[in-house]
Amino acid sequence: ALKAAITPATGLVAVMAVNNEIGVIHPLAEAITIAHAAGARVLVDAVQAIGRLALTPFRPDYIAVSAHKIHGPKGIGALWIAADAPRPAPLLWGGGQEASLRSGTLSPALCAGFGAAAQVAAEGIEAQMFHVKHLANIARNAFAAWEVNGSVEHRWPGNLNVRLEGLDVARLISDCRNVMFSAGSACASGSGQPSHVLKAIGLTDGQAKSSIRLGFGRYTTAQDIEVAASAILSSAKEQGL
DSSP states (O other): OOOHHHHTTTTTEESSBTTTTTTTBBHHHHHHHHHHHTTTTEEETTTTTTTOOOOOGGOOOOOEEGGGGGGTTTOOEEEEETTTTTTOOOOOOSTTTTTTTBOOOOOOHHHHHHHHHHHHHHHHHHHHHHHHHHHHHHHHTTTSSEEOOOOOSBBBBTTEEOOOOTHHHHHHHHHHHTOOBSOOOGGTTTOOOOOOOHHHHHHHHHHHHTEEEEEEEOOOOHHHHHHHHHHHHHHHHHHTT
């Protein structure tokens, strides 16, 4: 599909490393090879992958990351640029800060917080993977009767997107006020429309609207998963499911 979408006029291909809704890890090596063979540069959206997956071995041209996905402060991110990649045009003109790419004074507190969070994430990447896989096994077992949306094998284990036929998700969220989960991405909250991601992988409107997304990470405990699953399953049972 990517090869067919690229034309001689394509200069940049943007691809997610990990999908934010269903946790699927995209085939970066293949995508980057296809794009480079066509003469296009590649921007990897690694917001969901930072501190979890190694990306530079795939040789992308640009990598975009955000601090809040590794428990850092909101409001700051970074753009990694390969040594041989063209420099992008400045986002803002002015004082020439950030190597003339983004003029304006950045918050030292946000920068320091981002750096500290990145250091913690880098030092604990193996322990986090082990911990999150353990949590994923607990969650998958708890929701064994539900269908998993997206690839079961190629996914970040800290994201579980599942569906139950006939589930009223709005009612479920209202009934489980002490559990933090969602019906889709924060980017599309309030739209009332079925997830475009779930539609893109072949789900019907009804299936997409009967899906929920759960996320867990470094600071989530096994007890958190068990309590959340119990509340969700009990509320779903009250719907006759």
